Structure formats: C-alpha cells, structure tokens
Amino acid sequence: MSDSEKYSRLSRLVGEPGITGAVSVDRVVSAVASYGMWALTLGIIAFLWLPLSQIVVLSFTENSVLFPFEGVTLGNYVSLFTNEGLLAAARQSAFVATVSAGVATLIGVPLGFAIARHSFRGRSVLRGLVILPLLMPGIIMGISLLILFRVVGLPAGFLGTVLAHSVYGLPFIVLPVVARLAVFDRNLEEGARDLGANGRGVLKDVTLPIISPAIAAGFVFAWLRSFEDFIRVFFVGGTMDALTKEMYGMVVYSQGTEAMDPMATIIVLVVSAALAVAINLRDILEYV
Amino acid sequence: MSAIHKLGDAFERRGKRAKLALMAGPGVGWLLTLILVPMAFLVTVSFAEINSSYDVVWSFSVSNYRELFVGESGLLQTPFIDSFLLSLRIAAATTFLTVVLAYPVAYLLTRLSGRRFKLVLFAVLVPFFTIFIVRIYSWLSLFGSQGLLNSALLATPLVSEPLGIFEYGIVAVIISLTHAFFPYMLLTLYSSLEGIDYGVIEASRDLGASRLEIAKDVVIPLSAQGLITGCVFVFVPALGTFITPQFLARGKFTMIAEVLTARINELYAINYGAAGSLFLIIPTVIAFAIVMRTTSLEAMG
Numbered sequence: 001m002s003d004s005e006k007y008s009r010l011s012r013l014v015g016e017p018g019i020t021g022a023v024s025v026d027r028v029v030s031a032v033a034s035y036g037m038w039a040l041t042l043g044i045i046a047f048l049w050l051p052l053s054q055i056v057v058l059s060f061t062e063n064s065v066l067f068p069f070e071g072v073t074l075g076n077y078v079s080l081f082t083n084e085g086l087l088a089a090a091r092q093s094a095f096v097a098t099v100s101a102g103v104a105t106l107i108g109v110p111l112g113f114a115i116a117r118h119s120f121r122g123r124s125v126l127r128g129l130v131i132l133p134l135l136m137p138g139i140i141m142g143i144s145l146l147i148l149f150r151v152v153g154l155p156a157g158f159l160g161t162v163l164a165h166s167v168y169g170l171p172f173i174v175l176p177v178v179a180r181l182a183v184f185d186r187n188l189e190e191g192a193r194d195l196g197a198n199g200r201g202v203l204k205d206v207t208l209p210i211i212s213p214a215i216a217a218g219f220v221f222a223w224l225r226s227f228e229d230f231i232r233v234f235f236v237g238g239t240m241d242a243l244t245k246e247m248y249g250m251v252v253y254s255q256g257t258e259a260m261d262p263m264a265t266i267i268v269l270v271v272s273a274a275l276a277v278a279i280n281l282r283d284i285l286e287y288v
Numbered sequence: 289m290s291a292i293h294k295l296g297d298a299f300e301r302r303g304k305r306a307k308l309a310l311m312a313g314p315g316v317g318w319l320l321t322l323i324l325v326p327m328a329f330l331v332t333v334s335f336a337e338i339n340s341s342y343d344v345v346w347s348f349s350v351s352n353y354r355e356l357f358v359g360e361s362g363l364l365q366t367p368f369i370d371s372f373l374l375s376l377r378i379a380a381a382t383t384f385l386t387v388v389l390a391y392p393v394a395y396l397l398t399r400l401s402g403r404r405f406k407l408v409l410f411a412v413l414v415p416f417f418t419i420f421i422v423r424i425y426s427w428l429s430l431f432g433s434q435g436l437l438n439s440a441l442l443a444t445p446l447v448s449e450p451l452g453i454f455e456y457g458i459v460a461v462i463i464s465l466t467h468a469f470f471p472y473m474l475l476t477l478y479s480s481l482e483g484i485d486y487g488v489i490e491a492s493r494d495l496g497a498s499r500l501e502i503a504k505d506v507v508i509p510l511s512a513q514g515l516i517t518g519c520v521f522v523f524v525p526a527l528g529t530f531i532t533p534q535f536l537a538r539g540k541f542t543m544i545a546e547v548l549t550a551r552i553n554e555l556y557a558i559n560y561g562a563a564g565s566l567f568l569i570i571p572t573v574i575a576f577a578i579v580m581r582t583t584s585l586e587a588m589g
Contacts, residue, residue, distance in 0.1 A: 029498075036392075037392045037393075037395065037396045038396070040389075040392050040393070041392065041393045041396050041408065044389055044393055044412075044470075045408070045411045045412065047467065048411070048412060048414075048415045048467065048470065049411070049414075049415065050430070051423070051426030051427050051430055051464075051467065052414070052415055052418065052423075052426055054426065054429065054430060054436055055422075055425075055426045055429075058429060106314075107314045107315045107318055108315060110310070110311035110312070110314070110315070111311065111312055111314070111315030111316070113311055114308055114311040114312035114315075115312075118308050118311075118312075120308060120312075126312070126316065126319075128576070128580045129319050129323070129324075130315075130319070131576070131579065132319070132323055132576060133319075133323055134521075135520070135521070135524055135572055135575055135576055135579065136323070136524075136572050137524060137525060137527065137528025137545070137568050137572065138525075138528065138530075139528050139530055139545045139548060139549065139565070139568065140327075140330070140528065140565050140568050140569055140572065141323075141326075143330065143548065143552065143558070143561050143562065143565050144326030144327055144329060144330040144565070145322065145326050146552075146558070147326065147329050147330060147333055147558055147562065148321075148322075148325065148326040148329050150558075151329065163322055164322065166318065167318050167319065167322040167323060170315065170318060170319070174315070224417065224419070227419060228419035228420045228421065230420070230421055230530070230531055231530050231531075231545070231549075234549075235552075244419070244421050247421050247422075247425070248421065248531065248534075251425060251428065251535060252534065252535075260425060263422075264418075264422040264425060264426065267418055267419060267422055268414070268418050268422070271414055271417045271418050272410075272414050274417075275410060275413055275414055275417055276410060
C-alpha cells in the first residue's frame with residue numbers, strides 16, 4: 001500500500017461520522033465546494049456554448065436576429081452553397097493548410113528526433129526557439145515576413161503563405177514528438193535490434209508506430225492553425241483567396257452575411273463530430 | 289591507436305554530425321529564415337525611412353519612434369500610445385478572467401474519470417477547435433443594441449431599453465477574448481494540476497489544513513508553473529489581437545494591432561509599423577524568457 005493510500009484510508013476512517021459521532025465542518029465545506037465547482041463548470045460550459053448554439057439556431061431562421069422571430073428556412077444554406085467565392089476560398093484554405101502542415105511535419109519530425117535524441121551545442125537554445133512561432137503574436141509574424149519577402153523579392157501569395165504557415169505549425173509537430181520520445185522506452189528499440197532488426201527496420205517497425213499518434217495529432221493541430229489563420233495570410237497572402245479573409249470581408253462590409261451562420265454551423269458540427277470520435281478513441285489530452 | 293582506427297573514428301564522428309545536420313538542418317533553417325531573420329529585419333526597418341515610391345531607404349533615423357511617442361498635443365499623447373495602454377489593460381483583464389474561470393474547471397477535471405471526464409472535456413474543447421474568426425463572429429449577433437442578449441432582455445418586462453453593458457465595446461471585446469482563450473488556460477492548468485500527487489492534498493487535509501489553506505499553500509504553488517505558462521499564452525495573443533476589436537469594438541476604440549495594420553495597409557508605412565511592432569515583440573520576448581525559465585519542453589507536448 002502506498003503512503004497516499006494509507007493516508008486516504010486513515011482520513012476516511014477518522015472522518016467517518018459513525019466513528020467521530022459528528023459531521024465535521026470540513027465535510028460540509030467540502031460538499032459545498034464540490035457542488036459549487038460543478039455549478040461553476042456547467043455555467044462555464046453554457047458560456048462557451050452560448051455563442052455557438054446561437055449561430056446554429058440563426059442559420060435556420062429567416063432574419064439574422066431572433067427577435068422578432070420570422071420563421072424557419074433553409075435559404076441561408078442555399079445562399080452558402082451558391083456562394084462560389086466563399087466555397088473557392090474554403091477549398092484554397094484547405095489546400096494551403098494541407099501543404100503547410102505537410103511541410104511542417106516533414107521538417108518537424110526529424111527536428112524533434114534531433115532535439116530528443118542527440119546532444120549538441122546550442123540544443124537548449126534550439127528547444128526554446130521552437131516555441132517562438134507559437135508565442136509570437138500573428139501580426140508580428142505577418143509584418144516581419146511581409147518586410148522580408150519584400151526585401152528578397154518574393155511576391156505575396158501562395159508560396160509566402162505556405163512558408164509562414166509551415167513555420168507557424170512547426171511547434172505543433174516538434175513538441176508532441178519530443179514529449180513522446182521523452183517517455184519512450186528505448187529498451188523496445190534495443191530489443192528489436194537484438195532480434196536482428198537494422199536501423200531502418202527499428203525506425204519503421206518500432207519507433208514510428210509508437211510516435212505516429214503524436215505526429216498525427218500534431219498534423220491536425222498544424223492544419224487547423226493554418227486553416228483558421230487570418231492575420232498572417234492577410235499580410236503575406238496578397239490577392240490569394242482564403243476562407244478567413246473572405247469571412248472577414250463579409251462581416252466588415254456586411255456583404256452576404258446570411259452565408260456566415262450556415263458556414264459557421266457546418267464548421268462547428270464537423271469539429272464536434274471529429275472531436276467526439278477522437279476523445280472516444282484515445283486520451284487526446286496527451287497531444288494538446 | 290592505429291592511424292586506420294583514428295580515421296575510422298573521425299569518419300564515424302563525421303557521419304554522426306552529418307546525420308544530425310540532415311535531421312535538424314531544415315528545421316533550424318526554417319526557424320532562422322522565417323522567424324529570427326525577419327525579426328531582425330523588423331528592428332532594422334524601424335530605424336529606416338520610406339521614400340515616395342514606397343521603398344525602404346536604408347539610412348538611420350528615429351523619426352518612426354518620434355511619430356509613435358510625440359503627438360501634436362505633447363509627449364505620449366498619440367493614438368498609438370493610447371491603443372497600446374488600452375491593449376495592455378484588455379489583455380490583463382482577459383488573462384485574469386481566464387485564470388479565475390479555468391482554475392475550478394481544471395481542478396474538477398483532475399477529479400473526474402470515465403464518461404463524465406470525456407463529456408466535460410468534449411464540451412470544453414469543441415469551442416476551442418472551432419476556427420477563431422467563427423468564435424469571434426458568434427459574439428457579433430449576441431452583442432449590440434439589436435443583439436440577441438439585449439433583444440431577449442427587452443422581450444421580458446425587466447428592461448425597457450437596451451443595456452449598455454451588452455453594447456459593442458470594451459466589455460464585448462474582453463468577454464469574447466475570454467471565451468476564445470479560456471481553453472488555453474484550462475489545458476495548461478489541467479496538465480500541471482494533473483501532475484500533483486493527490487496524496488499530498490489528502491495528507492495536508494489530515495494534518496488539519498482547511499480547504500482554503502490547501503488551495504493557497506499546496507495546490508496553487510504546485511501548479512504555479514502551469515499558471516504562468518497559461519497566463520503567457522493568453523496575455524501575448526490577446527495583446528496582439530486584431531479581428532476581435534475589429535468586429536466587436538465597432539470603431540469605439542482601436543487596439544494596437546489595428547493601428548499597425550491600418551498604417552501599413554493604408555499608408556504603406558512599414559517602417560512605422562515595424563517601430564510599433566517592437567511594442568509587441570518586447571512583451572513576446574519577456575514572455576518567452578518566462579516560459580523558458582519555468583517550463584521544460586518535454587512537459588509542453
């Protein structure tokens with residue numbers, strides 16, 4: 001029995017009303033605190049969901065305010081699916097996100113291995129440097145890359161955006177890989193080698209399968225970050241289509257806003273479904 | 289050792305170094321050319337000027353900084369400084385709110401398991417994975433005098449005219465930022481609370497500590513690292529936020545990112561923008577130093 005178990009057994013015994021004969025004040029306090037915590041949590045969940053659920057409701061109503069209520073319609077969805085510009089922008093953003101997350105993965109996985117497995121000069125500096133794209137406000141990355149691209153003569157557009165988003169996504173790949181490799185049981189690799197596997201075989205059949213969930217989660221994060229980015233693509237994207245730029249324009253200039261609610265609804269539903277699957281499949285918190 | 293052995297060793301070392309260079313090279317190159325070099329450029333350009341054909345003139349000048357600090361009505365009386373101070377206050381309020389709201393939820397999460405844990409986690413994470421602009425947009429129709437909050441209240445006999453607190457403005461911006469950044473705080477707090485041995489809490493309870501004392505003397509100090517990291521990851525992005533005030537301040541005030549964007553977009557004053565950016569780079573660097581001191585990279589996965 002571990003010490004903590006002993007302590008908890010002991011405390012249960014001592015705290016048992018039957019033994020001490022009175023309900024301790026601390027128990028009442030703890031019950032109140034526990035209910036309070038639940039109440040607060042449910043309140044916060046309501047707060048988190050209020051705007052999202054409102055969007056889902058509004059996507060089916062005639063006018064974009066709920067009061068006065070003017071009836072239910074699918075017209076908003078029709079205007080979404082006939083809004084070619086918005087759909088094209090969504091496709092372009094998905095494409096940019098896929099390429100950027102792919103590049104980040106190709107660069108980030110080996111970098112994660114180098115940081116986790118090798119000792120070299122400047123390693124600790126590099127470990128720090130990796131989180132910088134995550135911490136840096138988007139507007140700084142946008143402005144600084146705009147200036148860099150201007151100086152080297154790279155026109156704003158697809159290439160610039162992919163470069164920006166691939167470095168933005170790098171921490172989402174490197175950090176989970178490093179974290180995963182830190183708890184990795186290297187005896188597994190040792191064993192595989194003893195059983196006659198060569199370096200390539202060990203990597204392919206032992207190491208990669210174990211860290212691949214971390215890589216996959218990292219890819220999804222990097223993809224989402226690219227897909228939802230506005231300010232970087234605003235500065236380095238030039239005239240290239242992007243979903244967020246399109247949505248921003250719709251809101252700021254109040255044009256075609258009836259397509260906003262259905263678009264947002266679809267995004268919320270897709271995210272909910274994907275997340276429900278992910279949470280049920282495995283402990284996703286390991287990769288956040 | 290024979291010459292051949294030495295040669296073999298040298299080759300092996302070389303091979304190792306070449307392998308390392310191959311693995312880390314692209315990543316290092318990416319970080320250098322797309323993060324560090326641009327930042328260095330930014331600092332340099334902030335001391336340069338722009339000529340009439342919008343090219344950077346490489347001559348030393350502090351006029352960009354003078355423009356930031358010295359206004360027509362005196363020192364520090366510029367729209368930029370006003371926006372910067374306001375942005376600092378908004379980011380601080382947002383950080384404070386996320387801490388207050390996230391702590392109990394994070395603690396509750398560590399005490400849950402199975403179905404309940406999954407449900408709470410799901411409920412909290414869906415908004416987090418919904419793209420940022422949608423999260424901010426979703427507050428747009430809730431706030432405002434025509435907004436859902438006010439019109440719902442007007443439909444009741446309680447109020448007769450739209451409430452000012454639900455108008456667009458600073459409250460709307462802070463609430464939607466808190467909504468947007470809450471999960472960052474929750475997840476960092478959760479992962480640090482998760483690491484606390486519950487036995488320590490039980491032991492201190494057995495030794496007679498009250499709930500408040502346990503929170504103050506045990507839980508908060510043990511989760512301080514996560515708290516600091518969470519604060520940094522909420523404060524810095526909140527400081528540099530652009531879309532949120534654009535949507536929800538409705539021109540009542542401007543935050544620092546809007547001032548910079550407007551100058552760059554409308555006047556192509558990238559030198560002025562660069563000088564102003566330093567006010568976001570400096571907090572970033574400070575935040576970076578804090579995170580480096582308090583957090584190990586392995587814990588950040």
